[in-house]
Amino acid sequence: MKSVKIFLFSVIFLSIGSICFSNTSDLLLKAENHIASGNFDTAIEILNTIQFPEGKNEEDTINYVKAKIRIAQIASITKDFSSAQAACRKALNADPQNSEAKELLNSIKRQQSPKYVLFFTDSIRFFPSLLKGAFMTLLLVIVTMGVSPIGGLFIALGRISRFAPVSIICWFIIWFFRGTPLLLQLFFIYYGLPALGITLSPLCAALIGLGVNYSAYLAEIIRAGILSIESGQMEAAKALGMTYSQAMKRIIIPQTYKRLIPPVGNEFIALIKDTALVSTISMVELMRSADRLFNTYFNVNVLILAAVMYLLFTTVFTFIFENLEKRVGIYEKR
């Protein structure tokens, strides 16, 4: 308590002293010190003592403008937008060309406009770079969607194979890639492989990581789909003289499509969100773009906009999968 009293006393003493004896530069310095230690009110008091110089003293004019800008900045942080604007105007009266004051005034005006206008103007500002990121996300999603069902099918067929070595290898692939976090796999591919002399671009590493991981996941789904087809189908195909691979290709696998679309669709929705993980291996996609903008502007609207874009993707793909399911299964309806 004692130290606080001493501190307050010295602050008051110092400010009175500064009003009486300092020139404008000293005053500014003092005010900065107060700002640095968080005494905004005292700082503003000091800054307000800096008057517009009567004569044409250039240094005093500059200091006056600086003081007003400082006042405006403090006021805008404390959401006192009218004082902030007034201070800006005073600064601009003294120095109409001052760009800092102009920008500040604009930003204060922007902050005063209604929330939805603000969101709109922010959106327009952030949209281009987020859109670029979104395109990259879409690319990752579509390539993985194209590659992983094929990879998954081969791993599933290998897993079902009666040739033990193939079956064991495929079991291992599934076991490993489903049993470790995707993030870890990505790190290993991007940061770990260079140690073995394989250096990949972020895009390449991301596509390999997502592709293999999702192949392993889909393999189990596809395997279950194949095993769910009645054994009578394979028997009928064999009885007609088809080989195992002909029967798989012509009879069994086509019948799994309808059953596979819902669970595979689910995995693909998860994939859309999982692509955000590749931002950790310096791949600039939607999440990374949003993260960058957010760290620059500390503006929550960036995150809202990114969320809207992700939702747009998941909604569109959900719709596509639902339609596909209806169309593919048509033969089963009576």
Added chain:
Amino acid sequence: MKKDNNILLTLKGITKYFGTHKALDNINLDVKKGEKVVIVGPSGSGKSTLLRAVNLLEKVEKGHIFFEKKEVGYRFKKGKRLLDSPKNISFLRSEIGMVFQHFNLFPHMTALQNVIEAPVTVKKMPKEKAVKIAEEVLAKVGLSDKKDSHPAKLSGGQKQRVAIARALAMEPKLMLFDEPTSALDPELVGEVFNTIKALAEEGMTMIIVTHQMGFAREIADRVIFMENGIFVEQGTPEEFFSSAQKNERISGFISSIL
């Protein structure tokens, strides 16, 4: 080997185990070209297993299969019994048609597609030719108007007739029927029997497993009673049904299913 040139299929000493259970016990059978053999017997007696052994859907531990005088199905390597190459097995199966109790039509294909599938995929027949044959066999089973329907849209009897057409499109030398009417509602049994009868009249060689004694009597050249993996009794329908009255097990079986 028999000297009879008319023999299509010979089974010699066929023995099949499921674990320790002997499903087929030293089965011997000659089937002449054009002959209709009907196999009857209680559930679990090994009738399906026998049919499946003939087209190698079931691998047997002992015995030999001769089709058109040639031994088929197995190779012997260093005293070990191995299934023949997939190509040879595939070829044998393409010459033997099989009709299943539960039809096993391909649900993702129309009736016509079901029928042309094997000729195109297995025999590499040009599609136009396969379609021509398919239309003929579908007409034969009376389903020309259903050729573009998927199985889900067909009745049980129609499904089984498509399944018969599907087998016929491969122009098989032998037809195996495993309880072709057991899954059908009684009123649909007749249409399938008539189809099989028409086929029989054309001279097709057949082995038919059925529980329908009336049909057996009507179509069979020979009836075989099977139990516990053994042929207990066989003969012409007349011989079989008269001796059946003397054989307690057979008469018991027949009265149980009537």
